[in-house]
Amino acid sequence: MNIPQKLYFIFICTFIWGGLLGCIAIAMNSETQSLVLRVDRNIAVEAHSSSMEQQLAKHAQSLVAAIAAADRQIAVSTIASIATAIIAVSLFYRSSLKSLERSQTDEQSDRDDSVRQAEITINKEKEIEAKLTKINRCLLSFCTDPSGNINLLTALLGELLGASCTLYSSLDHGELCAVGQWQTPSEFERVNRTEGRICHDLIQQNSDEVWVLSDLLTTKYAQTEPSIQAHNINTYIGKVVKCQQQVVGCLSAWYTTTYIASEIDRQIIDIIAAAIGIEEERRATQKSLQDEQRYALAAQAARDGLWDWNLNTDRIYLSKRSQMLMDLAVENSQTSATEFFQRIHPADLNAVQIALGEHLAERTPQFESEYRITLADGSDRWLLCQGLALRDAEGKPYRIAGSQTDITERKQAEVQLRYQAYHDEQTGLPNRILLMERLRRAIDKQKYQEDYLFAVLFLDIDRFKVINDSLGHSCGDRMLKAIASRLQTCVRPGDTIARLGGDEFTLLLEAIGDEQEALQIAERIQQRLALPFYLGEHEVFASASIGIALSTLDYEYPEDLLRDADTAMHRAKTLGKARTETFDPSMHGHAMARLQIEIDLRKALERQELRVFYQPIVSLKTGKITGFEALVRWQHPTSGMIPPIKFIPVAEETGLICAIGWWVLQQACQQTRYWQERFPSEPPLTISVNVSGKQFTQSNLIEQVDRILQETGLAPTSLKLEITESVLVENAEAAAAVICQLRAMGIQFSIDDFGTGYSSLSYLHRLPIDTLKIDRSFVNNVDCEPEKIEIIRTIVALAWNLGMNVVAEGVETKTQMYQLQALKSEYGQGYFFSKPTDSEAVEALLMTQPDWEQDLRAMAQSVQGKRSKTIKP
Known part of the structure; x- marks a missing residue:
């Protein structure tokens, strides 16, 4: 029998036994009828409690009634008890059977749930174990490059979390720079640190929690993060990376689907973020060591x-x-x-x-x-x-x-350059710049000291050109030095003797009593100059035409004093030389002549009397012509070819220099572009054009240059603008601004006649100057004056240290060319290569293309041969 049948049998037996005992008790009870009535009520209650046993209840009631009618009390009780037991057993059986079935069903369901839960737990543990194993293997595979390790960790995060892409961005001077990335689009590489970006907002929160954002297309980041809409990003998971409690970057995973990060995912991100933080510390340490080593090496090298x-x-x-x-x-x-x-x-x-x-x-x-x-x-x-x-x-x-x-050498060089800036290199006397400063001080002093009187003497050595041409420049230079020495014996302490250039000298006599004192000094000069000069085997005599300008005319500007003294000097020279004249306002002859030059010069542009001549600039390395300098000449209809020194000062004074300068620039650029097309070379020919100080101060300078380049088609890189040192000194800040703007266009700049004026080394260091042009006064007689070689060597070294080229002007002999080449001057310009000439002659020169490199090579071989002979015993 199965379990339900056994239970049923036990319950039947139990209740039958109970019924028999009840019959015995009832038989002994005298109140049989009352018992029958109670049984009747119990049976009715039981029948009512179970609708399924209604028929059985009715049968039991009929049986009780029959027994009662027969007045057999014991039998009635017994039968009633049996019926009651049968009903109870039936009810209990059905209830027990149903309870047992429910218990079995629940037990089976619990066993199935436990099995499934165990399987899920086991699978999760295996998955976690596999992920941890991968992390462990990644850590064991680390190399010495922290950046490479960070990239491995970033890729591992994407693999473990099933992300669409992952990115680690490190903070670098306020920007996020991608160090590690996996399947990452290009726009993730570097992002400015701007408000509204996810990674930046996460960094600003500075939280240690993992940040999860879903439905990104519906958030504000869809507008601030270009990658969200571009790649349909839906979910972002991120965490800040810290190194020594400081935020150093952001680790993030990006999903194109909705992704819910589990607790395991968060722990994995924590582990990888911590590992990246360690690598960032290693990276910072390596960089610090590299910086220290680099600094140590730099300090040692410097x-x-x-x-x-x-x-x-x-x-x-x-x-x-x-x-x-x-x-x-x-x-x-x-x-x-x-x-x-x-x-x-x-x-x-x-x-x-x-x-x-x-x-x-x-x-x-x-x-x-x-x-x-x-x-x-x-x-x-x-x-x-x-x-x-x-x-x-x-x-x-x-x-x-x-x-x-x-910086001792630099200071010595500055002193030397400053001395050169204020002194004439040939005679050691103050130059024009220093003279003008002292003249300015004297004028200012007279303004607050009414009885203060001073005078300016302008000297021009008579017939000096004849001496220079006949005896040579070397003798001429020695004569100038001898004249300077004699002039110094004629003046008082505190007076200034300056050489303005050529054979012109100027004296500033301060605190004189009257005009007669100035005349006495002029007479003393004439007497000293009248004594013979011994230049080697030659006995030479000299005299001077002297003009005097007194401060009694209340001058405002040093230039006016110098101009009037010059006018008086020309008057003395006109009257027969070797004499002295004091400026008188009635002297209008010279002024009228200058006025006539101004009038004619204004018409010269209209009449097309100006000409542009070109002088080649030659590479001392290759011997090739690399470009030309444009020089203006005036073909006067009656006076013939007028040199620049005669009309350029007038043009500067009257402002005509601007119109002339723009015309020259237009012609030179147009001609150079034509030569570039006809005579192609690599690099193309360049053109150097002088820009006056007045041009440089014009407000439309940049627009004018740009217009001319556009009209002529010349590339900006083929144009070199030459300025003098005085342009930088007079208005350094404005000049710097203009130079930087033009230099940004590709136009190059040269400092013309370097060494004859004043240049601040700080300006040269700060300004984008490309070339220093060594003045011809340093190149003259460089083969016989060692001090000039040292000056040129200093200028070349200065240029090289400042990243500039060097062009030596006034190259007139092969020897000078060889010496300049040996001194590492890169370019040369002068009569040895060609005098300034018109465009037709230049084309002939370009067609023949003379190669001075052969001369350089021949000289080098000759020098080497002499050295070899010297070495032989």
């Missing part, structure tokens, strides 16, 4: 000395180079601040302390000062000291460190 001042202990660490520079012997590489400052020249100490105080007070971005160190032998060494202060959280400096550089 021969800089290092210093480190602990402001709390007042001790200064000095590297060995710093100790040597400061002439200190410190065994432990440290010295006190007091001893350090004692080494500085007393005249420079105050400036150093002021500069240091300004930086420590945060009024300057860095400390920088130049000072002298007095060495044991009494000489001075110039040092450039630079440094930066380190500050605590409150902004208080506790340390300052930096470097020291020996």
Whole structure:
């Protein structure tokens, strides 16, 4: 029997036994009828409780009634008990059977759920184990390159999370730069740190939690993130990466579908973000080491000395180079601040302390000062000291460190260049610039000192050209030096003797009593010059035409004084030379002549009397013509060819120089473009055009140059504009702005007649100048005057250090060309190659294309042969 049948049998037996016992008890009860009635009621209740047993209840009631009618009390009780038991057993059986079935069903369902749950747990554990294994393998495969490791981790994140693409962006000076990426579109590579971008917002929150955003197409980021709409991105998961508690980047995964990040996914992102943070620290450490090594190498190469001042202990660490520079012997590489400052020249100490105080007070971005160190032998060494202060959280400096550089040679070069800027190289006398400054001071002094009187003497050596042409330039130069020496014996202390160029000298006589005193000095000069000059085997005599301009006319400008003295000098020369004339306002002859030049010059443009001549510029390396300089000439209908020195000053004074300059530029660019097409070369021929100071100050300068280039079709890179040093000095800031704008167009710039004026090295360093043109006065007689070689070598070295080319003007002999080539001057220009000539002659020159390289090669071979003979025993 099965379990339900057994239970049914047990319950039947139990209740039959109970019924028998009940019959016995009833038989003993005297109140049989009452019992029957109670049984009747119980049966009715039981029948009512189960609708399925209604028929059985009715049958039981009929049986009880029959028994009662027969008045057989015991039988009635027994039968009633049996019926009741049968009903109870039936009801209990049905209830037990149903309960048992439900229990079995629930037990089976629980067993199935447990099995399924176990299987799910096992699968999850296997999946987690597999992912952790992959992470472990990735970490074990790391190389020494942190960036490569970061890229591996980024790709692993995408693989483990099933992302469409993953990206790690590192913060780099306010921008996010992609370091690691996996299946990432190009626009993810670098993004400006702008408000509204997902990664930037995450970084700004600076939270350690994983950030999950879904339905991105419906958020504000759909407008601020171009990649969302472009690639249909739906879900973003991101986390900031930290290194030493500082946010260094952002790790993110991007999905084109809706993705719900599980707790395991979040833990994986945490693990990979932490690993990337470690690699970022390694990357920063490597970069720091590289920077330190690079700085050490740079400092060693630059021969800089290092210093480190602990402001709390007042001790200064000095590297060995710093100790040597400061002439200190410190065994432990440290010295006190007091001893350090004692080494500085007393005249420079105050400036150093002021500069240091300004930086420590945060009024300057860095400390920088130049000072002298007095060495044991009494000489001075110039040092450039630079440094930066380190500050605590409150902004208080506790340390300052930096470097020291020996700038003695630079200072000496500056002194030499400054001397050259204010002095004539040939005679050592002050030049025009220094004279004009002293004239300006004298005029200003007279304004507040009414009885102050001074005079300007303008000297022109008579017939000097004859001496120069007959005896040669070498003798002419020596004569000029001898004249300068004699002039110095004729003046008083405090007076100024200047050489303006050629055979013209100017004297400034300050604090004279009256005109007669100036005339006496002029007479003394005439007497000294009348004495013979001995130039080698030659005895030479000289005289001078002298013009005097007195300050009694209340001059405003030095140029006016010089002009009137020049007018008086020309008057003296016209009247027979070797004489002195004082300027008189009635002297209108010369002024009228100049006025006539002005009138004729205005008509010269209309009548097309001006001509553009061209002088080649030759490479001293290849011997090839690389370009030309455009020079203006005036073909006067009655006076013939007038040189520039006669009409350019008038043009400058009257402002006509601007119209002439633009005309020359137009003609030169047009002609050069024609030559480039007819005589193609690589690189193309260039044209150098002088720009006057007045042109350079015109407001439409840039527009004019651009218009001419557009009209002529000449490339900006083929044009070189030549300016003088005075243009930079007169208005440095404005000149710098114009030069930078034109240079941005591709136009090159040259400093013309370099060394004869004044140039600030700071301007040369800051401005985009391409070429320095060495003035012809330095090139003349370079073969017989060693000091000129040193000057040229200095200028060439300066140009090279500033990244500039060098063109030597006034090359007239082969020897000069060879020496300039040996001095590493890259280009030459002068009569040796060609005089300034018209365009037709230039075309003939270009067609023959003379190759001076052969001369250079022949000279080099000759020099080598002489050396070989010298070496032989």
